Amino acid sequence: MAVTLKTVVLDSEKCIGCITCMRRCPTEAIRIVNGKAKILYEKCINCGECVRSCKGGAKRPVYDSFDLVKSYPYKIALPSPSLFGQFNNLDDPNYVIEGLLALGFDDVFEVGLAAELVTDCTKKLMRKNTLERPVISSACPAIAELIFLRYHELKDHLLNLYAPAKIAAKLAKKQAIEQGVPADDIGIFFISPCPAKVYSLHREEVSNEKYISGVLSQSDVYFRLVEKMNKIKNPRKLLRCGYSGLGWGSSGGESNSLGLGNYIHCSGARNVQGILAEMSDGKLDGADFVELNMCPGGCVGGVLNVENPFIARNRMRQLAEKLKIPPATMEQFGLDESFFLWDKAPEPSTSFQLDTDRFAAMQKLMKVEEYLKKLPGIDCGACGAPTCRTHAEDVVKSGGVLDCVKLREVK
Amino acid sequence: MDCIRLEYDVDGENFASAGNASESVKRTLKQLGIPPASVRRVAIAMYEGEINMVIHAHGGKAVAEIYPDRIDITLKDTGPGIADIGLAMKAGWSTASENIRSLGFGAGMGLPNMKKYSDEMDIDSVVGVGTTVFLRIRF
Ligand SMILES: Nc1ncnc2c1ncn2[C@@H]1O[C@H](COP(=O)(O)OP(=O)(O)OP(=O)(O)O)[C@@H](O)[C@H]1O
Numbered sequence: 107m108a109v110t111l112k113t114v115v116l117d118s119e120k121c122i123g124c125i126t127c128m129r130r131c132p133t134e135a136i137r138i139v140n141g142k143a144k145i146l147y148e149k150c151i152n153c154g155e156c157v158r159s160c161k162g163g164a165k166r167p168v169y170d171s172f173d174l175v176k177s178y179p180y181k182i183a184l185p186s187p188s189l190f191g192q193f194n195n196l197d198d199p200n201y202v203i204e205g206l207l208a209l210g211f212d213d214v215f216e217v218g219l220a221a222e223l224v225t226d227c228t229k230k231l232m233r234k235n236t237l238e239r240p241v242i243s244s245a246c247p248a249i250a251e252l253i254f255l256r257y258h259e260l261k262d263h264l265l266n267l268y269a270p271a272k273i274a275a276k277l278a279k280k281q282a283i284e285q286g287v288p289a290d291d292i293g294i295f296f297i298s299p300c301p302a303k304v305y306s307l308h309r310e311e312v313s314n315e316k317y318i319s320g321v322l323s324q325s326d327v328y329f330r331l332v333e334k335m336n337k338i339k340n341p342r343k344l345l346r347c348g349y350s351g352l353g354w355g356s357s358g359g360e361s362n363s364l365g366l367g368n369y370i371h372c373s374g375a376r377n378v379q380g381i382l383a384e385m386s387d388g389k390l391d392g393a394d395f396v397e398l399n400m401c402p403g404g405c406v407g408g409v410l411n412v413e414n415p416f417i418a419r420n421r422m423r424q425l426a427e428k429l430k431i432p433p434a435t436m437e438q439f440g441l442d443e444s445f446f447l448w449d450k451a452p453e454p455s456t457s458f459q460l461d462t463d464r465f466a467a468m469q470k471l472m473k474v475e476e477y478l479k480k481l482p483g484i485d486c487g488a489c490g491a492p493t494c495r496t497h498a499e500d501v502v503k504s505g506g507v508l509d510c511v512k513l514r515e516v517k
Numbered sequence: 518m519d520c521i522r523l524e525y526d527v528d529g530e531n532f533a534s535a536g537n538a539s540e541s542v543k544r545t546l547k548q549l550g551i552p553p554a555s556v557r558r559v560a561i562a563m564y565e566g567e568i569n570m571v572i573h574a575h576g577g578k579a580v581a582e583i584y585p586d587r588i589d590i591t592l593k594d595t596g597p598g599i600a601d602i603g604l605a606m607k608a609g610w611s612t613a614s615e616n617i618r619s620l621g622f623g624a625g626m627g628l629p630n631m632k633k634y635s636d637e638m639d640i641d642s643v644v645g646v647g648t649t650v651f652l653r654i655r656f
């Protein structure tokens with residue numbers, strides 16, 4: 107990816123400035139400027155909600171081009187569990203693996219398999235009781251970004267383990283090198299259900315080393331893949347992950363595989379923010395684990411999928427129930443906790459603050475409150491901000507003047 | 518510097534909106550860059566006080582005054598009042614009805630937690646007149 111970390115961009119030609127995406131953005135990261143929906147990237151958590159909500163297709167997700175795969179002599183595909191739910195009438199997940207090999211990949215490392223290892227490691231850490239309870243899953247990068255943007259008080263609850271895609275990349279690389287493939291020849295490609303994972307795997311905020319060569323879009327790969335899959339007759343038994351790993355593709359899969367009694371899983375931007383708020387009020391202190399997914403239904407709801415999340419979830423469940431493969435363990439792979447633990451914790455973002463200096467922030471807040479008394483409080487969006495409050499904050503931060511249609515009417 | 522004064526009407530008829538005042542104060546403190554540990558203490562203490570006004574006193578008024586080094590919270594209601602404050606402060610002591618308990622409240626932990634998470638706490642209550650709870654939390 108061309109160094110830029112923008113995972114969603116605006117197609118200005120298509121944007122009609124209708125304010126739909128601005129209203130739906132969970133972090134108030136969109137403003138309408140000169141009739142176009144501009145993203146304030148410092149507040150964007152790459153959730154893809156604006157892509158989902160734009161009826162005109164003006165918000166475009168950014169990901170690596172499939173052509174990038176060709177530039178590596180040895181190519182490894184990392185399919186995520188949700189990919190397996192995208193195909194109609196698929197009765198054997200091995201078709202997907204064979205299809206990826208037929209597409210030109212030399213090896214496939216299932217993210218579901220890595221997910222089972224992450225589960226194993228999580229269980230071990232939970233048993234040691236060293237983690238801040240309730241532990242919050244760090245698998246959804248949009249959730250982690252949201253916590254580092256708005257819920258700093260919960261950051262120590264985040265499970266400090268790499269997400270399955272990262273573990274899959276690490277293991278795939280290790281295996282290829284052990285097989286004698288020169289390190290420089292290896293290209294590792296994650297097939298992503300969402301812009302959030304495109305971002306996190308390129309940005310590597312919790313790791314000192316990068317393992318991913320590119321992040322492809324699930325929908326982009328899908329169409330190439332079905333064509334190949336249709337030609338496959340008797341797929342070999344290549345699949346290595348089982349019920350537990352595939353389950354990670356939908357909300358509840360991760361927590362279910364941990365075998366805990368007291369846990370919460372919840373998905374969708376609104377629901378998730380509700381749970382985070384309750385957590386920060388100390389209301390979930392009795393729970394052991396909290397699995398949050400930004401997308402409705404979990405990763406099957408990611409915007410880079412092709413299928414309806416709930417149909418995909420049903421299919422995945424049926425596929426998974428047939429699998430007799432026991433969950434992978436760290437011992438099997440000769441791994442210890444250090445393979446999974448973050449190298450470093452991300453720095454919390456200050457973009458939600460009015461100013462990094464407390465006194466200055468207080469001055470600005472007083473100004474905001476003063477402006478709020480003048481504004482009508484109807485959050486109409488005509489000023490280009492999602493709420494009257496955000497408009498007041500924008501004006502105070504930029505030093506501009508209030509631009510409210512209602513105020514103009516009064517004059 | 519003056520303080521930032523935020524006022525809220527706490528609706529005693531509506532369980533769904535209980536917690537709105539503390540939620541708003543929490544958001545404000547985060548915008549000011551107040552340390553997360555302090556935000557959490559304020560959130561818990563204020564939420565408990567707010568909920569008490571809803572379940573025990575048909576609502577009331579919440580006022581938060583934010584200074585550079587602290588927040589002062591005053592929760593004032595015109596409910597039934599507390600006859601024995603010492604008893605009310607005891608962990609596990611509650612007069613909540615079965616209905617309220619079935620909603621998950623009534624463990625008798627609200628006031629003790631408010632005490633635990635605040636630096637100063639003061640309750641002024643007259644039976645039949647109302648209750649005023651003052652909380653001070655330093656950042
Ligand atoms: N604002 C109030 N007005 C009248 N009585 C109150 C008020 N706040 C508390 N009380 C009394 O004090 C008792 C103890 O309060 P506390 O908040 O500790 O427990 P609780 O509200 O009963 O249960 P919990 O807070 O654990 O849900 C209450 O049961 C109630 O009798």
Ligand code: SF4
Binds near residue numbers: 135146
């Ligand atoms: S990707 Fe999500 S956070 Fe970013 S602008 Fe779109 S809706 Fe907002």
Ligand code: SF4
Binds near residue numbers: 405408
């Ligand atoms: S729920 Fe899954 S698909 Fe959606 S943003 Fe989070 S990681 Fe991506």
Ligand SMILES: [Mg+2]
Binds near residue numbers: 565569623626627
């Ligand atoms: Mg209480």
